[in-house]
Amino acid sequence: xxxxxxxxxxxxxxxxxxxxxxxxxxxxxxxxxxxxxxxxxxxxxxxxxxxxxxxxxxxxxxxxxxxxxxxxxxxxxxxxxxxxxxxxxxxxxxxxxxxxxxxxxxxxxxxxxxxxxxxxxxxxxxxxxxxxxxxxxxxxxxxxxxxxxxxxxxxxxxxxxxxxxxxxxxxxxxxxxxxxxxxxxxxxxxxxxxxxxxxxxxxxxxxxxxxxxxxxxxxxxxxxxxxxxxxxxxxxxxxxxxxxxxxxxxxxxxxxxxxxxxxxxxxxxxxxxxxxxxxxxxxxxxxxxxxxxxxxxxxxxxxxxxxxxxxxxxxxxxxxxxxxxxxxxxxxxxxxxxxxxxxxxxxxxxxxxxxxxxxxxxxxxxxxxxxxxxxxxxxxxxxxxxxxxxxxxxxxxxxxxxxxxxxxxxxxxxxxxxxxxxxxxxxxxxxxxxxxxxxxxxxxxxxxxxxxxxxxxxxxxxxxxxxxxxxxxxxxxxxx
Ligand code: NAD
Numbered sequence: 468x469x470x471x472x473x474x475x476x477x478x479x480x481x482x483x484x485x486x487x488x489x490x491x492x493x494x495x496x497x498x499x500x501x502x503x504x505x506x507x508x509x510x511x512x513x514x515x516x517x518x519x520x521x522x523x524x525x526x527x528x529x530x531x532x533x534x535x536x537x538x539x540x541x542x543x544x545x546x547x548x549x550x551x552x553x554x555x556x557x558x559x560x561x562x563x564x565x566x567x568x569x570x571x572x573x574x575x576x577x578x579x580x581x582x583x584x585x586x587x588x589x590x591x592x593x594x595x596x597x598x599x600x601x602x603x604x605x606x607x608x609x610x611x612x613x614x615x616x617x618x619x620x621x622x623x624x625x626x627x628x629x630x631x632x633x634x635x636x637x638x639x640x641x642x643x644x645x646x647x648x649x650x651x652x653x654x655x656x657x658x659x660x661x662x663x664x665x666x667x668x669x670x671x672x673x674x675x676x677x678x679x680x681x682x683x684x685x686x687x688x689x690x691x692x693x694x695x696x697x698x699x700x701x702x703x704x705x706x707x708x709x710x711x712x713x714x715x716x717x718x719x720x721x722x723x724x725x726x727x728x729x730x731x732x733x734x735x736x737x738x739x740x741x742x743x744x745x746x747x748x749x750x751x752x753x754x755x756x757x758x759x760x761x762x763x764x765x766x767x768x769x770x771x772x773x774x775x776x777x778x779x780x781x782x783x784x785x786x787x788x789x790x791x792x793x794x795x796x797x798x799x800x801x802x803x804x805x806x807x808x809x810x811x812x813x814x815x816x817x818x819x820x821x822x823x824x825x826x827x828x829x830x831x832x833x834x835x836x837x838x839x840x841x842x843x844x845x846x847x848x849x850x851x852x853x854x855x856x857x858x859x860x861x862x863x864x865x866x867x868x869x870x871x872x873x874x875x876x877x878x879x880x881x882x883x884x885x886x887x888x889x890x891x892x893x894x895x896x897x898x899x900x901x902x903x904x905x906x907x908x909x910x911x912x913x914x915x916x917x918x919x920x921x922x923x924x925x926x927x928x929x930x931x932x933x934x935x936x937x938x939x940x941x942x943x944x945x946x947x
Contacts, residue, residue: 473606473615478591480506482818483605483620485597485762487511488522490794490807491626492581497815499588506591506618508607513578514571514652518594520581522628524804525574527648532671533835534570535651539678540837546680548874561679564654599623599763602787622789622818625777626811627762629755629795629802637663637724637751643731644724647672650750657681657747661733663721665692667834669752670708674836677713684744685713686735688720695832697846697895699861699881704840704897707877724749757796772798783814791817800827831909833902838878841905844893844912847883856886860918860942864898867937868929875899880934882908882918884942889917900931907935918942 480503484495487509498505511526513519519526545559585592595607595616605623608615631646633639641649647668660676662669665687677683692715693701708715716735719742723734730747757776763769770778770786777792779785779799785792791814794807809825816823834840850857865876878898884891894908911921921939926932 479619484624486626487520489804493808494811501819508593508597531651543678625792627758632754659746661746664752686719690718839901841901842895860938862938880938882938
Protein backbone atom coordinates (compact mmCIF):
# COMPACT_ATOMS: atom_id res chain seq x y z
CA UNK A 468 0.00 0.00 0.00
CA UNK A 469 1.50 3.34 -1.03
CA UNK A 470 1.35 6.17 1.50
CA UNK A 471 2.30 9.01 -0.81
CA UNK A 472 0.94 10.31 -4.09
CA UNK A 473 2.43 8.53 -7.06
CA UNK A 474 2.06 9.54 -10.67
CA UNK A 475 2.52 7.50 -13.82
CA UNK A 476 4.62 9.60 -16.20
CA UNK A 477 3.88 7.81 -19.49
CA UNK A 478 7.62 7.63 -19.93
CA UNK A 479 8.72 4.30 -21.33
CA UNK A 480 12.25 3.15 -22.09
CA UNK A 481 13.93 0.11 -23.54
CA UNK A 482 16.18 0.00 -20.49
CA UNK A 483 16.09 1.63 -17.06
CA UNK A 484 19.23 1.28 -14.99
CA UNK A 485 18.84 1.82 -11.25
CA UNK A 486 22.10 3.14 -9.84
CA UNK A 487 24.81 5.21 -11.53
CA UNK A 488 27.95 3.74 -9.98
CA UNK A 489 30.59 2.21 -12.27
CA UNK A 490 28.39 -0.80 -13.09
CA UNK A 491 25.25 1.26 -13.80
CA UNK A 492 27.16 3.93 -15.74
CA UNK A 493 28.89 1.40 -17.97
CA UNK A 494 25.60 -0.40 -18.57
CA UNK A 495 23.62 2.76 -19.41
CA UNK A 496 26.28 4.06 -21.79
CA UNK A 497 26.62 0.72 -23.61
CA UNK A 498 22.81 0.40 -23.89
CA UNK A 499 22.62 3.86 -25.45
CA UNK A 500 25.52 3.08 -27.79
CA UNK A 501 23.61 0.02 -28.97
CA UNK A 502 20.60 2.15 -29.87
CA UNK A 503 18.40 1.38 -26.86
CA UNK A 504 16.41 4.23 -25.29
CA UNK A 505 17.92 4.38 -21.84
CA UNK A 506 17.21 6.05 -18.51
CA UNK A 507 19.16 5.93 -15.28
CA UNK A 508 17.79 6.67 -11.81
CA UNK A 509 20.21 7.51 -9.00
CA UNK A 510 19.91 9.19 -5.62
CA UNK A 511 23.52 10.08 -4.74
CA UNK A 512 24.03 13.64 -3.51
CA UNK A 513 27.54 15.05 -3.38
CA UNK A 514 28.99 17.08 -0.49
CA UNK A 515 27.27 20.22 -1.83
CA UNK A 516 23.91 18.46 -1.99
CA UNK A 517 23.85 18.18 -5.79
CA UNK A 518 22.86 14.98 -7.55
CA UNK A 519 25.97 13.20 -8.69
CA UNK A 520 26.79 10.28 -10.98
CA UNK A 521 29.53 7.78 -10.16
CA UNK A 522 28.19 6.16 -6.99
CA UNK A 523 30.37 5.20 -4.05
CA UNK A 524 33.31 4.34 -6.30
CA UNK A 525 33.64 7.94 -7.49
CA UNK A 526 32.17 9.93 -4.61
CA UNK A 527 33.32 7.95 -1.60
CA UNK A 528 35.59 5.11 -2.56
CA UNK A 529 38.40 4.19 -4.90
CA UNK A 530 38.93 7.60 -6.52
CA UNK A 531 38.99 9.45 -3.20
CA UNK A 532 41.31 6.83 -1.69
CA UNK A 533 43.73 7.00 -4.60
CA UNK A 534 43.79 10.81 -4.55
CA UNK A 535 44.52 10.94 -0.82
CA UNK A 536 47.06 8.14 -0.99
CA UNK A 537 48.99 10.03 -3.67
CA UNK A 538 49.06 13.17 -1.50
CA UNK A 539 50.14 11.16 1.53
CA UNK A 540 52.85 9.44 -0.49
CA UNK A 541 54.26 12.79 -1.70
CA UNK A 542 54.19 14.20 1.83
CA UNK A 543 56.01 11.19 3.19
CA UNK A 544 58.61 11.32 0.41
CA UNK A 545 59.27 15.01 1.03
CA UNK A 546 59.54 14.43 4.76
CA UNK A 547 61.64 11.31 4.78
CA UNK A 548 62.90 10.04 1.43
CA UNK A 549 64.34 12.87 -0.62
CA UNK A 550 67.55 13.63 1.25
CA UNK A 551 69.20 10.66 -0.46
CA UNK A 552 68.54 12.40 -3.79
CA UNK A 553 70.61 15.33 -2.59
CA UNK A 554 67.52 17.47 -2.16
CA UNK A 555 66.87 19.27 1.10
CA UNK A 556 63.37 20.54 1.72
CA UNK A 557 62.52 22.64 4.70
CA UNK A 558 59.25 23.81 6.16
CA UNK A 559 57.28 20.88 4.74
CA UNK A 560 53.86 21.21 6.36
CA UNK A 561 50.57 19.45 5.99
CA UNK A 562 47.42 21.29 4.93
CA UNK A 563 44.82 18.54 5.35
CA UNK A 564 41.79 20.63 4.28
CA UNK A 565 43.64 21.44 1.02
CA UNK A 566 44.41 17.74 0.57
CA UNK A 567 40.70 16.96 0.97
CA UNK A 568 39.82 19.83 -1.40
CA UNK A 569 42.16 18.46 -4.08
CA UNK A 570 40.45 15.08 -3.69
CA UNK A 571 37.02 16.76 -4.00
CA UNK A 572 38.12 18.70 -7.10
CA UNK A 573 39.19 15.45 -8.75
CA UNK A 574 35.85 13.87 -7.90
CA UNK A 575 34.00 16.90 -9.28
CA UNK A 576 35.93 16.79 -12.57
CA UNK A 577 35.16 13.09 -12.98
CA UNK A 578 31.50 13.70 -12.11
CA UNK A 579 31.34 16.29 -14.89
CA UNK A 580 32.89 13.75 -17.29
CA UNK A 581 30.21 11.22 -16.36
CA UNK A 582 27.43 13.81 -16.79
CA UNK A 583 28.84 14.78 -20.22
CA UNK A 584 28.95 11.12 -21.20
CA UNK A 585 25.28 10.74 -20.27
CA UNK A 586 24.32 13.90 -22.15
CA UNK A 587 26.35 12.85 -25.20
CA UNK A 588 24.55 9.49 -25.32
CA UNK A 589 21.15 11.06 -24.60
CA UNK A 590 20.62 8.98 -21.50
CA UNK A 591 17.68 10.32 -19.51
CA UNK A 592 18.74 11.08 -15.92
CA UNK A 593 16.29 10.90 -13.04
CA UNK A 594 17.11 11.79 -9.46
CA UNK A 595 15.52 9.76 -6.69
CA UNK A 596 15.35 6.50 -4.80
CA UNK A 597 13.93 3.89 -7.13
CA UNK A 598 11.87 0.86 -6.30
CA UNK A 599 10.91 -2.03 -8.50
CA UNK A 600 7.11 -2.37 -8.38
CA UNK A 601 6.90 -5.32 -10.72
CA UNK A 602 8.56 -6.47 -13.94
CA UNK A 603 8.75 -3.43 -16.18
CA UNK A 604 7.47 -0.93 -13.62
CA UNK A 605 9.62 1.36 -11.49
CA UNK A 606 8.68 4.03 -8.99
CA UNK A 607 11.05 6.73 -7.83
CA UNK A 608 10.82 9.84 -5.72
CA UNK A 609 13.38 12.57 -5.00
CA UNK A 610 12.75 12.53 -1.24
CA UNK A 611 11.11 10.21 1.28
CA UNK A 612 7.80 12.05 1.50
CA UNK A 613 7.81 13.58 -1.98
CA UNK A 614 5.31 12.31 -4.55
CA UNK A 615 6.67 9.45 -6.61
CA UNK A 616 6.78 9.02 -10.39
CA UNK A 617 6.33 5.79 -12.26
CA UNK A 618 8.17 4.89 -15.46
CA UNK A 619 8.12 1.71 -17.49
CA UNK A 620 10.91 -0.26 -19.11
CA UNK A 621 11.23 -3.39 -21.22
CA UNK A 622 14.42 -4.22 -19.31
CA UNK A 623 15.52 -3.17 -15.83
CA UNK A 624 19.08 -3.33 -14.54
CA UNK A 625 19.61 -3.15 -10.79
CA UNK A 626 22.99 -1.59 -9.98
CA UNK A 627 22.55 -0.01 -6.56
CA UNK A 628 25.95 -1.07 -5.22
CA UNK A 629 26.89 -1.51 -1.58
CA UNK A 630 27.39 0.48 1.62
CA UNK A 631 29.66 0.07 4.67
CA UNK A 632 28.62 -2.68 7.01
CA UNK A 633 27.84 -1.27 10.46
CA UNK A 634 29.39 -2.91 13.50
CA UNK A 635 26.85 -2.91 16.36
CA UNK A 636 29.60 -2.50 18.98
CA UNK A 637 31.02 0.67 17.37
CA UNK A 638 28.22 3.14 16.66
CA UNK A 639 29.17 5.54 13.87
CA UNK A 640 28.87 9.26 14.66
CA UNK A 641 31.32 10.47 11.97
CA UNK A 642 32.93 12.74 14.57
CA UNK A 643 35.00 10.25 16.53
CA UNK A 644 33.90 6.91 15.08
CA UNK A 645 33.80 6.99 11.28
CA UNK A 646 32.60 4.63 8.61
CA UNK A 647 34.94 4.08 5.67
CA UNK A 648 33.07 6.67 3.57
CA UNK A 649 33.19 9.55 6.07
CA UNK A 650 36.80 8.61 6.85
CA UNK A 651 37.75 10.06 3.47
CA UNK A 652 36.76 13.52 4.72
CA UNK A 653 38.54 13.65 8.08
CA UNK A 654 40.18 17.06 7.87
CA UNK A 655 42.07 17.32 11.14
CA UNK A 656 45.03 15.14 11.92
CA UNK A 657 44.51 12.68 14.79
CA UNK A 658 47.58 11.73 16.82
CA UNK A 659 46.42 8.15 17.21
CA UNK A 660 44.02 6.34 14.93
CA UNK A 661 42.59 2.82 15.05
CA UNK A 662 40.95 1.03 12.17
CA UNK A 663 38.75 -2.01 12.73
CA UNK A 664 39.33 -4.52 9.93
CA UNK A 665 42.56 -5.21 8.03
CA UNK A 666 40.74 -6.00 4.78
CA UNK A 667 41.21 -4.08 1.55
CA UNK A 668 39.56 -0.87 2.78
CA UNK A 669 41.22 -0.95 6.20
CA UNK A 670 44.66 -1.35 4.66
CA UNK A 671 44.12 1.34 2.03
CA UNK A 672 42.96 3.84 4.66
CA UNK A 673 45.74 2.84 7.05
CA UNK A 674 48.27 3.47 4.28
CA UNK A 675 47.06 7.08 3.93
CA UNK A 676 47.14 7.95 7.64
CA UNK A 677 50.34 6.10 8.40
CA UNK A 678 52.10 8.01 5.58
CA UNK A 679 50.81 11.26 7.10
CA UNK A 680 52.58 10.44 10.35
CA UNK A 681 49.55 9.33 12.37
CA UNK A 682 50.15 6.47 14.81
CA UNK A 683 47.87 3.97 13.10
CA UNK A 684 46.72 0.64 14.54
CA UNK A 685 44.76 -2.00 12.64
CA UNK A 686 42.63 -4.36 14.68
CA UNK A 687 41.80 -7.51 12.75
CA UNK A 688 39.65 -10.35 14.12
CA UNK A 689 41.28 -13.04 12.00
CA UNK A 690 44.56 -14.65 13.08
CA UNK A 691 45.92 -14.58 9.54
CA UNK A 692 46.76 -11.54 7.44
CA UNK A 693 45.11 -10.85 4.04
CA UNK A 694 43.66 -14.23 3.13
CA UNK A 695 42.61 -13.46 -0.43
CA UNK A 696 45.97 -12.85 -2.17
CA UNK A 697 48.70 -15.44 -2.62
CA UNK A 698 50.11 -16.05 0.86
CA UNK A 699 53.70 -15.32 -0.17
CA UNK A 700 52.51 -11.86 -1.25
CA UNK A 701 50.53 -11.41 1.98
CA UNK A 702 53.61 -12.26 4.05
CA UNK A 703 55.68 -9.78 2.05
CA UNK A 704 52.95 -7.14 2.47
CA UNK A 705 52.86 -7.70 6.23
CA UNK A 706 56.62 -7.32 6.45
CA UNK A 707 56.64 -4.12 4.36
CA UNK A 708 53.71 -2.45 6.19
CA UNK A 709 55.27 -3.42 9.49
CA UNK A 710 58.54 -1.76 8.47
CA UNK A 711 56.52 1.33 7.54
CA UNK A 712 55.44 1.52 11.17
CA UNK A 713 51.89 0.22 10.80
CA UNK A 714 50.74 -1.51 13.98
CA UNK A 715 48.75 -4.56 12.81
CA UNK A 716 47.15 -6.58 15.58
CA UNK A 717 45.81 -9.89 14.32
CA UNK A 718 43.42 -12.12 16.25
CA UNK A 719 41.98 -8.92 17.76
CA UNK A 720 38.18 -8.95 17.64
CA UNK A 721 36.72 -5.59 18.61
CA UNK A 722 33.88 -5.98 21.08
CA UNK A 723 33.25 -2.42 22.28
CA UNK A 724 34.08 1.19 21.49
CA UNK A 725 33.55 3.68 24.33
CA UNK A 726 33.61 7.38 23.49
CA UNK A 727 35.00 9.88 25.97
CA UNK A 728 35.82 13.59 25.89
CA UNK A 729 39.29 12.74 24.61
CA UNK A 730 38.59 10.21 21.91
CA UNK A 731 37.54 6.61 22.06
CA UNK A 732 38.63 3.49 23.93
CA UNK A 733 38.43 0.35 21.86
CA UNK A 734 38.07 -2.98 23.64
CA UNK A 735 39.12 -6.09 21.79
CA UNK A 736 39.39 -9.77 22.54
CA UNK A 737 42.55 -11.77 21.83
CA UNK A 738 43.76 -15.24 22.88
CA UNK A 739 45.38 -13.50 25.85
CA UNK A 740 42.09 -11.98 26.96
CA UNK A 741 40.44 -8.59 26.80
CA UNK A 742 42.65 -5.65 25.75
CA UNK A 743 42.06 -1.93 25.34
CA UNK A 744 43.43 0.77 23.10
CA UNK A 745 42.80 4.49 23.43
CA UNK A 746 42.81 6.57 20.24
CA UNK A 747 41.62 9.98 19.04
CA UNK A 748 39.64 8.59 16.14
CA UNK A 749 38.34 5.22 15.09
CA UNK A 750 37.42 4.00 11.59
CA UNK A 751 35.20 0.98 11.03
CA UNK A 752 36.15 -0.95 7.87
CA UNK A 753 34.55 -4.32 8.45
CA UNK A 754 33.09 -4.99 5.02
CA UNK A 755 30.26 -3.76 2.83
CA UNK A 756 26.68 -4.92 2.36
CA UNK A 757 24.53 -4.76 -0.78
CA UNK A 758 22.12 -1.82 -1.13
CA UNK A 759 19.07 -4.01 -1.63
CA UNK A 760 16.89 -2.77 1.20
CA UNK A 761 13.60 -1.43 -0.15
CA UNK A 762 14.79 -1.99 -3.70
CA UNK A 763 11.63 -3.89 -4.65
CA UNK A 764 8.11 -4.22 -3.24
CA UNK A 765 7.16 -7.53 -1.66
CA UNK A 766 4.72 -8.05 -4.57
CA UNK A 767 7.60 -7.80 -7.05
CA UNK A 768 8.99 -10.98 -5.47
CA UNK A 769 12.65 -10.31 -6.20
CA UNK A 770 14.73 -13.14 -4.73
CA UNK A 771 17.47 -12.07 -2.29
CA UNK A 772 19.67 -14.27 -0.13
CA UNK A 773 19.81 -14.00 3.67
CA UNK A 774 22.54 -11.32 3.45
CA UNK A 775 20.58 -9.17 1.01
CA UNK A 776 22.46 -10.11 -2.18
CA UNK A 777 20.22 -10.28 -5.24
CA UNK A 778 20.08 -13.80 -6.62
CA UNK A 779 21.34 -13.96 -10.23
CA UNK A 780 22.37 -16.65 -12.70
CA UNK A 781 25.69 -16.58 -14.59
CA UNK A 782 24.17 -14.10 -17.04
CA UNK A 783 23.30 -11.58 -14.29
CA UNK A 784 19.58 -12.40 -14.67
CA UNK A 785 17.47 -12.20 -11.53
CA UNK A 786 14.52 -14.48 -10.94
CA UNK A 787 12.25 -11.89 -12.63
CA UNK A 788 12.08 -11.87 -16.45
CA UNK A 789 13.74 -8.79 -17.94
CA UNK A 790 15.32 -7.78 -14.62
CA UNK A 791 19.11 -7.99 -14.22
CA UNK A 792 21.42 -7.22 -11.30
CA UNK A 793 25.08 -6.25 -11.56
CA UNK A 794 28.02 -5.02 -9.46
CA UNK A 795 28.23 -5.22 -5.67
CA UNK A 796 24.56 -6.18 -5.46
CA UNK A 797 25.25 -9.83 -6.35
CA UNK A 798 27.65 -12.57 -5.32
CA UNK A 799 28.64 -13.37 -8.90
CA UNK A 800 32.17 -12.05 -8.35
CA UNK A 801 34.14 -9.90 -5.92
CA UNK A 802 33.16 -6.32 -5.01
CA UNK A 803 35.34 -4.62 -7.59
CA UNK A 804 34.48 -1.59 -9.72
CA UNK A 805 35.83 -3.17 -12.91
CA UNK A 806 33.84 -6.35 -12.28
CA UNK A 807 30.68 -4.24 -12.14
CA UNK A 808 31.66 -2.30 -15.26
CA UNK A 809 32.25 -5.51 -17.22
CA UNK A 810 28.88 -6.85 -16.07
CA UNK A 811 27.23 -3.58 -17.11
CA UNK A 812 28.54 -3.95 -20.66
CA UNK A 813 27.75 -7.67 -20.65
CA UNK A 814 24.10 -7.07 -19.70
CA UNK A 815 23.68 -4.20 -22.17
CA UNK A 816 24.95 -6.44 -24.96
CA UNK A 817 22.68 -9.29 -23.90
CA UNK A 818 19.69 -6.95 -24.03
CA UNK A 819 20.75 -5.92 -27.53
CA UNK A 820 20.91 -9.58 -28.56
CA UNK A 821 24.71 -9.96 -28.37
CA UNK A 822 26.47 -12.46 -26.16
CA UNK A 823 30.06 -11.77 -25.17
CA UNK A 824 30.53 -13.64 -21.90
CA UNK A 825 32.85 -12.38 -19.16
CA UNK A 826 35.76 -14.52 -18.11
CA UNK A 827 35.76 -14.10 -14.34
CA UNK A 828 38.93 -16.23 -14.13
CA UNK A 829 40.81 -13.32 -15.72
CA UNK A 830 39.58 -10.67 -13.31
CA UNK A 831 42.49 -8.69 -11.84
CA UNK A 832 42.35 -7.64 -8.19
CA UNK A 833 44.20 -4.65 -6.81
CA UNK A 834 44.84 -3.30 -3.33
CA UNK A 835 45.84 0.35 -3.50
CA UNK A 836 48.38 0.47 -0.73
CA UNK A 837 51.94 1.75 -1.04
CA UNK A 838 53.33 -0.45 -2.48
CA UNK A 839 50.37 -1.81 -4.42
CA UNK A 840 49.27 -5.44 -4.53
CA UNK A 841 47.77 -6.89 -7.70
CA UNK A 842 46.97 -10.36 -8.91
CA UNK A 843 45.13 -12.40 -11.50
CA UNK A 844 44.30 -16.09 -11.63
CA UNK A 845 44.90 -18.65 -8.92
CA UNK A 846 47.04 -18.56 -5.81
CA UNK A 847 49.73 -21.10 -4.93
CA UNK A 848 47.75 -22.22 -1.88
CA UNK A 849 44.57 -22.85 -3.91
CA UNK A 850 46.44 -24.79 -6.58
CA UNK A 851 48.35 -26.89 -4.05
CA UNK A 852 45.10 -27.65 -2.23
CA UNK A 853 43.70 -29.35 -5.35
CA UNK A 854 47.00 -31.07 -6.14
CA UNK A 855 47.58 -29.23 -9.44
CA UNK A 856 51.13 -29.84 -10.77
CA UNK A 857 52.68 -26.37 -10.76
CA UNK A 858 55.97 -24.58 -11.21
CA UNK A 859 56.73 -21.17 -9.77
CA UNK A 860 59.02 -18.33 -10.76
CA UNK A 861 59.59 -15.29 -8.56
CA UNK A 862 61.57 -12.17 -9.28
CA UNK A 863 62.31 -9.44 -6.78
CA UNK A 864 61.87 -5.87 -8.02
CA UNK A 865 65.11 -4.83 -6.32
CA UNK A 866 66.92 -6.87 -8.99
CA UNK A 867 65.61 -4.63 -11.78
CA UNK A 868 67.61 -1.57 -12.82
CA UNK A 869 64.43 0.54 -12.98
CA UNK A 870 63.54 -0.12 -9.34
CA UNK A 871 67.08 0.77 -8.31
CA UNK A 872 66.91 4.09 -10.16
CA UNK A 873 63.61 5.07 -8.54
CA UNK A 874 64.48 3.71 -5.11
CA UNK A 875 61.19 1.75 -5.08
CA UNK A 876 62.84 -1.60 -4.62
CA UNK A 877 60.32 -3.40 -2.43
CA UNK A 878 58.24 -6.28 -3.70
CA UNK A 879 58.23 -9.14 -6.14
CA UNK A 880 56.52 -10.73 -9.12
CA UNK A 881 55.44 -14.35 -8.85
CA UNK A 882 54.28 -16.47 -11.76
CA UNK A 883 52.62 -19.84 -11.33
CA UNK A 884 52.36 -22.15 -14.31
CA UNK A 885 50.98 -25.61 -14.99
CA UNK A 886 53.98 -27.94 -14.77
CA UNK A 887 52.91 -30.01 -17.78
CA UNK A 888 51.40 -27.45 -20.18
CA UNK A 889 53.37 -24.32 -19.15
CA UNK A 890 50.05 -22.39 -19.17
CA UNK A 891 50.09 -19.42 -16.80
CA UNK A 892 47.68 -20.10 -13.93
CA UNK A 893 48.31 -17.05 -11.76
CA UNK A 894 50.42 -13.92 -11.50
CA UNK A 895 50.88 -12.12 -8.18
CA UNK A 896 52.67 -8.82 -7.69
CA UNK A 897 53.51 -6.59 -4.77
CA UNK A 898 55.43 -3.46 -5.57
CA UNK A 899 55.24 0.01 -6.99
CA UNK A 900 52.90 0.19 -10.02
CA UNK A 901 51.67 -3.38 -9.45
CA UNK A 902 48.19 -2.24 -10.55
CA UNK A 903 49.59 -1.27 -13.95
CA UNK A 904 51.99 -4.22 -14.27
CA UNK A 905 49.21 -6.76 -13.78
CA UNK A 906 47.59 -5.71 -17.09
CA UNK A 907 50.27 -7.56 -19.06
CA UNK A 908 49.61 -10.71 -17.04
CA UNK A 909 45.85 -10.41 -17.58
CA UNK A 910 46.35 -10.06 -21.32
CA UNK A 911 48.79 -12.98 -21.38
CA UNK A 912 46.31 -15.19 -19.55
CA UNK A 913 43.42 -14.00 -21.74
CA UNK A 914 45.41 -15.27 -24.71
CA UNK A 915 46.25 -18.51 -22.84
CA UNK A 916 49.94 -17.62 -22.95
CA UNK A 917 52.66 -19.85 -21.56
CA UNK A 918 55.63 -18.68 -19.54
CA UNK A 919 57.66 -19.36 -22.71
CA UNK A 920 55.53 -16.73 -24.50
CA UNK A 921 56.40 -14.19 -21.82
CA UNK A 922 60.06 -15.06 -22.08
CA UNK A 923 59.96 -14.58 -25.88
CA UNK A 924 58.17 -11.21 -25.51
CA UNK A 925 60.62 -8.33 -25.68
CA UNK A 926 60.33 -6.01 -22.70
CA UNK A 927 61.83 -2.53 -22.73
CA UNK A 928 64.91 -2.03 -20.58
CA UNK A 929 65.11 -0.64 -17.98
CA UNK A 930 61.49 -1.05 -16.87
CA UNK A 931 59.65 -2.73 -14.02
CA UNK A 932 57.87 -4.95 -16.56
CA UNK A 933 61.13 -6.85 -16.94
CA UNK A 934 60.36 -8.42 -13.57
CA UNK A 935 57.47 -10.26 -15.21
CA UNK A 936 59.74 -11.43 -18.01
CA UNK A 937 62.43 -12.51 -15.58
CA UNK A 938 59.97 -14.32 -13.29
CA UNK A 939 58.86 -16.27 -16.39
CA UNK A 940 62.51 -16.94 -17.20
CA UNK A 941 62.99 -18.39 -13.74
CA UNK A 942 60.08 -20.78 -14.32
CA UNK A 943 61.73 -21.90 -17.55
CA UNK A 944 65.08 -22.40 -15.88
CA UNK A 945 63.51 -24.08 -12.87
CA UNK A 946 65.03 -21.45 -10.57
CA UNK A 947 62.81 -20.33 -7.69
P1 NAD B 1 36.82 -7.04 3.98
O1 NAD B 1 35.82 -8.11 4.15
O2 NAD B 1 37.87 -7.16 2.93
O3 NAD B 1 37.58 -6.78 5.38
C1 NAD B 1 36.91 -6.56 6.59
C2 NAD B 1 37.74 -7.15 7.70
O4 NAD B 1 37.17 -6.76 8.95
C3 NAD B 1 37.80 -8.67 7.70
O5 NAD B 1 39.15 -9.08 7.61
C4 NAD B 1 37.18 -9.06 9.04
O6 NAD B 1 37.79 -10.18 9.63
C5 NAD B 1 37.38 -7.80 9.88
N1 NAD B 1 36.43 -7.67 11.01
C6 NAD B 1 35.09 -7.80 10.98
N2 NAD B 1 34.57 -7.59 12.23
C7 NAD B 1 35.62 -7.29 13.04
C8 NAD B 1 35.74 -6.97 14.44
N3 NAD B 1 34.68 -6.91 15.26
N4 NAD B 1 36.98 -6.72 14.94
C9 NAD B 1 38.08 -6.78 14.16
N5 NAD B 1 38.01 -7.09 12.83
C10 NAD B 1 36.80 -7.34 12.28
O7 NAD B 1 35.96 -5.69 3.78
P2 NAD B 1 36.40 -4.24 3.36
O8 NAD B 1 37.87 -4.04 3.49
O9 NAD B 1 35.51 -3.34 4.15
O10 NAD B 1 36.02 -4.17 1.82
C11 NAD B 1 34.67 -4.43 1.39
C12 NAD B 1 34.64 -4.90 -0.05
O11 NAD B 1 34.98 -3.85 -0.92
C13 NAD B 1 35.60 -6.04 -0.30
O12 NAD B 1 34.96 -7.00 -1.11
C14 NAD B 1 36.71 -5.39 -1.07
O13 NAD B 1 37.38 -6.27 -1.94
C15 NAD B 1 35.98 -4.28 -1.82
N6 NAD B 1 36.89 -3.16 -2.11
C16 NAD B 1 37.86 -3.31 -3.06
C17 NAD B 1 38.74 -2.29 -3.30
C18 NAD B 1 39.79 -2.47 -4.35
O14 NAD B 1 39.60 -3.23 -5.25
N7 NAD B 1 40.93 -1.80 -4.25
C19 NAD B 1 38.69 -1.12 -2.58
C20 NAD B 1 37.71 -0.99 -1.61
C21 NAD B 1 36.81 -2.03 -1.39
